Every structure is written in structure tokens, then in C-alpha cells.
Amino acid sequence: xxxxxxxxxxLAILAVFSLIVAACGDDDEGTGETxxxxxxxxxxxTxxxxxxxxxxxxLPEPEGQAPVEGAAMSVTYNIHPDATWSDGVAVxxxxxxxxxxxxxxxxxxxxxxxxxxxxxxWEIIDxxxxxxxxxxxxxxxxxxxxxxxxxxxHELDGKDFDSYWDEQITLGSGPFIxxxxxxxxxxxxxxxxxxxxxxxxxGTPVGDVQTIIIPFLEDSQTQVQALRGREIDMFYPxxxxxxxxxxxxxxxxxxxxxxxxxxxxxxxNHSDPLLSQTFIRQAIAKGIDRAAIVExxxxxxxxxxxxxxxxxxxxxxxxxxxxxxxxxYDPVGAEALLTDNGCAKGGDGVYECGGERLSFTWTTTAGxxxxxxxxxxxxxxxxxxxxxxxxxxxxxxxxFADENFYGDxxxxxxxxxxxxxxxxxAGSNTLYYCEGDAPNGFGSINNxxxxxxxxxxxxxxxxxxxxxAARAAAYNEADEMWLxxxxxxxxxxKPTFFAWYTDIVGPADNATQVGPMWNVExxxxxxxxxxxxxxxxxxxxxxxxxxxxxxxxxxxGAVQQGAYTILPDFSYVPNLIESADVTLYEE
Amino acid sequence: xxxxxxxxLVTDPISQIRLVPDxxxxxxxxxxxxxxxxxxxxxxxxxxxxDVFTNQFGTTMLGDKPIWPDLSRAMWQTAQLVLVAEFxxxxxxxxxxxxxxxxxxxxxxxxxxxxxFFGFSVPIFWFALILQWLTVSLFLATxxxxxxxxxxxxxxxxxxxxxxxxxxxxxxxxLAYVSIxxxxxxxxSSMLDVLHSDYVRTAKAKGLSDRTVTMKHALRNALIPLxxxxxxxxGALLGGVVITETIFAWPGxxxxxxxxxxxxxxxxxxxWMLVAGVIIIVFNxxxxxxxxxxxxxxxxx
Numbered sequence: 001x002x003x004x005x006x007x008x009x010x011l012a013i014l015a016v017f018s019l020i021v022a023a024c025g026d027d028d029e030g031t032g033e034t035x036x037x038x039x040x041x042x043x044x045x046t047x048x049x050x051x052x053x054x055x056x057x058x059l060p061e062p063e064g065q066a067p068v069e070g071a072a073m074s075v076t077y078n079i080h081p082d083a084t085w086s087d088g089v090a091v092x093x094x095x096x097x098x099x100x101x102x103x104x105x106x107x108x109x110x111x112x113x114x115x116x117x118x119x120x121x122w123e124i125i126d127x128x129x130x131x132x133x134x135x136x137x138x139x140x141x142x143x144x145x146x147x148x149x150x151x152x153x154h155e156l157d158g159k160d161f162d163s164y165w166d167e168q169i170t171l172g173s174g175p176f177i178x179x180x181x182x183x184x185x186x187x188x189x190x191x192x193x194x195x196x197x198x199x200x201x202x203g204t205p206v207g208d209v210q211t212i213i214i215p216f217l218e219d220s221q222t223q224v225q226a227l228r229g230r231e232i233d234m235f236y237p238x239x240x241x242x243x244x245x246x247x248x249x250x251x252x253x254x255x256x257x258x259x260x261x262x263x264x265x266x267x268x269n270h271s272d273p274l275l276s277q278t279f280i281r282q283a284i285a286k287g288i289d290r291a292a293i294v295e296x297x298x299x300x301x302x303x304x305x306x307x308x309x310x311x312x313x314x315x316x317x318x319x320x321x322x323x324x325x326x327x328x329y330d331p332v333g334a335e336a337l338l339t340d341n342g343c344a345k346g347g348d349g350v351y352e353c354g355g356e357r358l359s360f361t362w363t364t365t366a367g368x369x370x371x372x373x374x375x376x377x378x379x380x381x382x383x384x385x386x387x388x389x390x391x392x393x394x395x396x397x398x399x400f401a402d403e404n405f406y407g408d409x410x411x412x413x414x415x416x417x418x419x420x421x422x423x424x425x426a427g428s429n430t431l432y433y434c435e436g437d438a439p440n441g442f443g444s445i446n447n448x449x450x451x452x453x454x455x456x457x458x459x460x461x462x463x464x465x466x467x468x469a470a471r472a473a474a475y476n477e478a479d480e481m482w483l484x485x486x487x488x489x490x491x492x493x494k495p496t497f498f499a500w501y502t503d504i505v506g507p508a509d510n511a512t513q514v515g516p517m518w519n520v521e522x523x524x525x526x527x528x529x530x531x532x533x534x535x536x537x538x539x540x541x542x543x544x545x546x547x548x549x550x551x552x553x554x555x556x557g558a559v560q561q562g563a564y565t566i567l568p569d570f571s572y573v574p575n576l577i578e579s580a581d582v583t584l585y586e587e
Numbered sequence: 588x589x590x591x592x593x594x595x596l597v598t599d600p601i602s603q604i605r606l607v608p609d610x611x612x613x614x615x616x617x618x619x620x621x622x623x624x625x626x627x628x629x630x631x632x633x634x635x636x637x638d639v640f641t642n643q644f645g646t647t648m649l650g651d652k653p654i655w656p657d658l659s660r661a662m663w664q665t666a667q668l669v670l671v672a673e674f675x676x677x678x679x680x681x682x683x684x685x686x687x688x689x690x691x692x693x694x695x696x697x698x699x700x701x702x703x704f705f706g707f708s709v710p711i712f713w714f715a716l717i718l719q720w721l722t723v724s725l726f727l728a729t730x731x732x733x734x735x736x737x738x739x740x741x742x743x744x745x746x747x748x749x750x751x752x753x754x755x756x757x758x759x760x761x762l763a764y765v766s767i768x769x770x771x772x773x774x775x776s777s778m779l780d781v782l783h784s785d786y787v788r789t790a791k792a793k794g795l796s797d798r799t800v801t802m803k804h805a806l807r808n809a810l811i812p813l814x815x816x817x818x819x820x821x822g823a824l825l826g827g828v829v830i831t832e833t834i835f836a837w838p839g840x841x842x843x844x845x846x847x848x849x850x851x852x853x854x855x856x857x858x859w860m861l862v863a864g865v866i867i868i869v870f871n872x873x874x875x876x877x878x879x880x881x882x883x884x885x886x887x888x
Contacts, residue, residue: 114609217737426609545614
């Protein structure tokens with residue numbers, strides 16, 4: 001990864017300092033609490049300089065009064081004055097408003113409306129300024145249009161959005177434009193001749209890559225051989241040990257392993273009479289050597305990987321705190337917990353508590369080597385402390401079916417899978433909710449059937465905390481309380497793996513949803529690049545439910561731009577906008 | 588119907604988006620309504636059946652995309668692969684089988700037997716990977732790209748035909764090798780039976796040349812069991828050569844099936860099964876017709 005020079009570092013420090021001063025100072029214009037969208041680049045370890053384009057602007061709202069009835073918060077986007085679409089038309093406030101209207105159109109199949117569904121009003125201030133008014137304070141407002149692009153009104157208005165961009169992206173604001181999708185073969189992108197920026201958001205000058213070809217090849221061994229024979233220049237496969245070793249042996253190829261917001265965990269079903277008892281869950285946690293599992297399965301792929309000790313903030317990010325190492329491997333302590341609570345070992349070496357054997361089914365996705373291996377390790381370790389687990393594996397379509405996933409202890413007892421998180425944790429809040437629209441009656445992703453009212457209240461409060469530090473503190477307080485009860489065992493962040501030929505300069509892993517194209521405009525060293533993707537997308541439209549396959553992410557990353565983008569350190573930086581201002585209103 | 592019921596009972600076709608933490612419930616409901624997922628399975632089956640006959644197998648579960656374009660492309664791409672591979676396999680297997688039978692217990696016979704058993708016993712995925720490795724190694728050593736390791740064709744090829752051939756070499760070789768191993772054994776066995784039959788002995792006694800006896804009298808009759816096996820085999824292969832297509836990223840029926848299965852795309856799976864079933868039935872019928880054409884006794888009976 002390129003390291004910023006001294007000038008950029010100083011500019012970054014100056015920019016962030018000015019933002020902190022602005023955020024902490026009295027706000028004469030706003031009525032409530034005003035916080036400028038300060039990127040968090042200084043709070044997380046990063047080698048990328050903060051953008052210098054973020055500035056504070058004055059909001060036009062009258063003092064002491066919300067712009068519309070019921071508004072609790074406004075976000076005003078100041079669109080970059082140079083931002084244009086690939087046809088040369090300026091990106092305007094109307095495009096932002098149109099994007100919101102598309103997302104909220106109930107007749108369209110939009111994958112997520114989160115955040116947009118809290119907007120009660122919008123107003124175009126001028127061509128390059130738009131204000132969105134929220135009916136409630138929405139702290140994760142930066143997540144709006146960070147992983148999905150702003151849509152061009154003049155191109156899409158009147159078209160059937162559900163289908164028009166399925167097989168083509170006719171217009172974009174990114175450094176590349178979509179050229180063609182030859183079905184079953186490849187997608188071709190070309191340099192955007194009207195690209196509006198001279199540098200990437202971190203100041204790196206734009207590169208000279210003219211064409212990107214994305215062919216589809218699923219088998220990992222084929223990917224390796226294709227890379228070895230330079231039929232492809234780079235790929236981003238699911239990391240496996242033998243694949244990583246083979247790539248390391250290819251001359252001229254370098255690779256990077258990243259740790260993203262996808263985290264593996266062992267869940268407990270709290271409808272189970274035994275697993276609903278805290279000391280049993282704690283004993284299981286202490287009986288599993290997470291460090292050994294990480295060392296055996298993950299570190300060969302990503303040497304920096306360590307057990308995850310927080311269920312909300314990922315390791316290495318600004319707000320990460322250790323809340324789970326208290327349950328590090330301690331087999332003696334685990335057995336002590338059991339015996340202290342009246343459990344006794346049966347003749348077969350398995351403990352019985354209240355006459356019930358500590359024997360549980362262990363569900364995971366069949367055919368996943370890493371999960372089967374970590375089950376075997378956990379099974380052996382738990383057997384040593386007198387707890388039995390037996391496999392109950394099944395295909396993903398079966399184990400994640402509602403009837404099983406949200407089922408009671410007759411469906412599953414211990415369940416190993418991974419949550420696909422996000423740099424901003426708000427999307428996973430419902431995991432902690434005691435009530436919600438999940439088939440089991442809990443929060444929509446609370447398959448655990450675990451409820452802690454205090455944690456629930458704390459997590460719900462975070463949506464109203466715009467101040468990043470206060471919000472993070474609330475999250476961490478909730479996480480500490482939650483993990484102390486061991487409703488699940490957080491294991492580790494799943495690594496990503498990115499390999500490319502070193503004559504191409506600029507690629508670097510970004511393990512967030514933005515993906516490896518995050519800085520594609522800065523790549524140099526080749527006129528044409530072939531980026532092997534695992535499979536053909538169903539749709540190129542990232543807004544729709546079937547537009548989330550990897551190849552579609554690659555296309556979107558190069559062709560479309562959102563208000564913000566996310567850097568590898570999980571920080572949000574302005575992309576299509578110059579800055580954004582948040583205003584909170586008194587009730 | 589059994590498959591539809593079975594799949595509907597054990598899988599949740601929209602499970603992959605249900606687990607997106609902030610998924611829109613409105614969109615889920617749109618899909619549920621569009622695909623009648625709240626109705627009893629028998630009603631869903633009825634809607635599917637209606638789509639099969641009136642709407643070219645209908646649309647996919649999540650994206651509401653028409654199934655037929657993908658399915659028809661996959662059929663054509665698998666057909667290219669299988670027909671070329673089987674044509675080559677049959678041609679080579681006949682030569683090998685006839686020569687092995689004619690030179691029974693010779694070095695050539697033992698050699699073809701050994702190679703055939705190797706073909707029977709080697710897993711095709713391993714053989715395919717070896718082919719890829721050898722091809723890439725050849726390229727790295729000489730700079731000459733004999734074949735590509737994946738896909739249908741290159742972007743903007745200088746010569747479309749040669750480029751397609753370069754992409755077909757490896758999957759066709761992998762498929763043909765396994766078929767050659769099987770067919771050559773049938774051919775040898777069948778040829779031996781015929782060569783020891785009375786009418787061949789009579790033909791030889793009449794003074795016909797060995798070539799005439801072999802080619803005109805023995806071969807035609809020896810082909811009868813092979814034709815049956817090939818017709819049945821081609822029918823099964825056209826349904827998709829899952830491993831070969833996956834390894835060589837050949838977007839055919841096998842790849843379509845695996846992808847649909849992984850995504851629990853019930854309607855695509857059902858369309859695949861229906862088409863694959865029809866292909867197998869057609870080729871079974873074809874085998875019977877060819878059998879009758881080659882063996883006059885069948886017609887008379």
C-alpha cells in the first residue's frame with residue numbers, strides 16, 4: 001500500500017483538528033447539537049491520509065426550529081462541485097433525491113432501505129446542496145450511499161429500475177465505465193474519459209489502466225493455474241491454506257490478507273434448558289481454545305489474525321475493546337464452573353447437570369472445511385472437560401432456512417456460522433433486540449433467543465447518539481454486559497485474500513464491503529487488467545436482492561460512487577460529496 | 588412434483604437475503620407475494636407448472652429474471668463440449684477397441700487395457716487439474732499457449748475459431764479420456780465376440796480379405812452395443828458434466844445446476860431437471876432407433 005508523504009499527513013492532522021474544534025465548539029447557527037461529518041481516519045490505524053476536502057458549512061435552518069414538523073435531525077450533503085457523470089452531466093442534488101426516491105419506492109425490489117426509511121423530507125437547497133430531514137436521530141447516517149452508488153436521475157428517470165441496470169450500468173460517476181457483459185464469459189470496463197477527479201480521495205494521482213476485464217472462474221485451483229499462466233492478473237478468492245501457499249510460489253505475484261467485518265462465532269440456543277444457564281455457556285467458552293483454533297485455521301492465511309473479543313467493533317478499529325478474553329481457554333476453570341454448580345461427571349466422562357447430560361448438537365454448513373475442522377478441534381477440547389458435541393451439519397439452504405435458523409433447541413443447540421457485518425455496527429443491532437420481527441419473536445437476526453433488557457435498551461439508544469465517541473461507548477457498554485453472559489462465543493474475523501502481479505502498482509486489500517476496487521483509479525502499470533471473479537453475477541444492480549455477488553461488487557466499485565467510501569481501516573471518507581453537515585433539533 | 592415438494596420443504600428459497608441484517612421486509616414480502624411462497628406447496632407447484640407451459644419456465648426467485656435464456660445458453664454450451672468430446676472419444680475408442688481385439692494378448696492390447704483402466708480409476712477432477720498444470724507449465728517453459736485453462740473464449744480474440752479450440756482442448760480431453768476408456772473396452776469385447784462368431788469364420792473361409800472381413804462384416808455388428816452405450820451416455824452427459832464444467836469454468840448445464848443448487852434457486856433447478864430428463868428420454872429413444880437401424884433382426888421382431 002502506498003504510504004502518505006509528510007505533507008499529506010500534516011494536512012490530514014490539520015483537517016481533523018479543525019473538525020474536532022468545529023464539533024466541540026458552540027454552534028450559533030444550529031439549534032441543537034451539530035456535528036460535522038468528521039471521517040474517523042485519525043482514530044484507526046491507517047496508512048491513508050484523511051481527505052482534505054471535508055469542510056464545515058453553515059446550515060440554513062432557522063434557529064430553534066426544525067425545517068419540517070417531526071424532523072429530529074438533518075443531514076446536508078454538499079456535493080463536490082466537480083462531480084460529473086460519465087456523460088459529462090454534473091452530479092446534482094436532484095440525483096441524491098432521486099436515489100432516495102428509488103430506494104423508498106415500495107414497488108421496487110430494493111435489498112435494504114435502512115436509513116432511507118427514516119427520512120421524512122428532503123429539500124434541494126441548490127444544484128449541489130441537498131438536505132435530508134430524518135424523523136428520528138439516525139447516528140449511522142454515513143452508511144447511506146457508502147456501499148451503493150448515487151443514481152443518475154437524467155438516465156434512470158422513467159426506466160424500470162428493477163430491470164434496466166440488471167445487465168448494464170449505462171452511466172456512472174466512477175473512474176471506469178461499463179462497456180459490455182458477454183454472458184457466461186466476462187464483463188469489460190473501460191476508463192471513464194470524463195472522470196471528474198485527478199486524484200483518488202487520499203490524494204494519489206489517478207493511474208493509467210484503461211481496460212478491466214472480469215472473467216468468471218469459480219474453482220480455486222483453476223484460479224491459481226490461471227494466475228500462474230497469467231490468464232488473469234489478479235483475483236480475490238476465498239482464502240484456503242493450500243491456495244495461499246500455491247500463490248506464494250508464483251513468481252511475480254504478491255498478496256495481502258485482510259481482516260474484514262465478517263466474523264465467525266459459535267451460537268447458543270437459549271431455548272435449551274441447559275444452554276440457557278450462564279455457567280454452562282461460560283464453561284463451554286472456557287473449554288474451547290479459541291487461540292489454538294485461530295492459530296490452526298486462520299493464522300496460516302492471515303498471520304495478524306487473533307481471537308475476536310468484541311461482538312460489535314472489529315479488532316484493530318478505533319473503538320474495539322476486549323470484552324471476552326476473560327473466557328480464554330481454561331479447562332480447569334471450566335470444570336470448576338460445572339462442579340461448583342452441582343454438575344457431576346457420569347460414567348462415560350460426560351458431565352450431568354440436574355440429571356441432564358451435557359451433550360449438544362453442533363450445527364454448521366456441510367462441506368465447509370474450516371468449520372468442520374474447528375468443530376473437530378472444539379469437540380476434542382470439550383470432550384476433555386466432559387462436554388459432548390455431535391455434528392448436525394447441513395447445506396446452507398437447509399441450516400439457514402427460517403424453520404431451522406430461528407428454531408428452538410430441537411432445530412439446533414450450538415450453531416457455527418459468520419455474520420457479515422459492516423464497518424458501522426448499526427446494521428446488526430437487531431441481534432441484541434428482545435423483540436422484533438424475526439419468526440421467533442426476537443430482533444430480526446436474533447436467532448439466539450437471548451434477551452437482556454438492559455443491553456437491548458443500550459443498543460437501541462445508539463441510533464440516537466450522533467457523537468461517535470458517545471455512541472461507541474454505549475455500544476461497548478452493551479457489548480461488555482452481553483458477552484459477560486456468553487450468549488455466543490465470538491471467534492475471529494474471517495480473512496480476505498487478494499493476489500496480483502507486482503507490475504501492477506496500486507492494488508491493496510479493502511476487506512470491507514467496498515471490496516478490492518476501492519482505489520482502482522490509482523492503479524498503474526498495465527493498460528489492461530484481467531481480474532478473475534468467482535462467478536457470474538445475477539444482476540449488476542447493487543440495490544436489488546440478487547445484485548450482491550462479487551463480480552457485481554467489482555463493477556460497482558469501479559463504475560459507481562456513493563456519497564462516502566470506506567477505507568480499509570473502516571473509516572468513512574467523502575467521495576461524491578465535499579462535506580456533509582448534521583444538525584440535531586430540539587423536540 | 589416430488590422434487591418440487593422435497594426442495595420446498597427443506598430449503599428456504601430466500602434465506603440468502605433474509606440474513607442480510609438490514610434487509611427490507613417490504614422487498615421480502617414482494618418476493619413472497621410474487622412467488623406465492625405463503626401458499627401451500629401444491630399451489631406453488633401449480634403456478635410453477637403454469638409458468639413452464641406459458642412462460643418458458645418462468646423467472647428466478649430473487650431477481651425475477653427469465654430462466655429460459657440462461658438455460659438455453661447452458662444447453663448449447665454443454666452440447667458443444669459433449670458432442671465434440673464424444674465424437675473424438677468414439678472415433679478413438681473404435682480404433683483402439685478393434686486393434687486390441689485383432690491383436691488380443693499383444694503388447695498393444697495390454698497397453699490399451701492398462702490405459703483404459705487408468706481412465707476408469709482416475710478421478711476426473713484430478714485429471715483435469717493435471718491437464719491445467721501441464722498446459723500452464725508448457726506455456727511458462729516455452730511461451731507457447733497451447734490451451735487456456737478456463738472459459739469459453741478470450742475477449743477480442745484474433746481468430747475466434749482457433750481461440751475457441753484453445754479453450755475447448757482441456758475440457759474435451761478430460762471428458763474424452765474417460766469416455767475412451769469406457770468405450771474402447773466395450774468395443775474390444777464386442778469385437779472379440781464377433782470375430783469368433785460363425786459368420787466371420789465363414790467369411791474368412793470364403794477367401795475374403797482380412798480387411799474386408801473386419802471392416803465390412805465384423806465392425807458393423809460389433810458397433811451395435813457401443814452405439815447403445817454411447818447414445819445413453821451422451822444423453823446423460825448433455826444434462827451437464829458438473830465437475831468438468833466447474834473446473835474449466837465452462838458455463839454449461841452442470842455449472843448451471845450447481846450454481847442454482849447453491850443458491851436454492853428452486854425454479855431454475857426444476858427447469859434444469861425437466862430439461863435434463865427430457866434429454867435423457869430422447870437419447871434413450873434414439874438408442875433404440877439406432878439399435879434397430881443397425882440390427883435388422885430388431886425390426887423384424
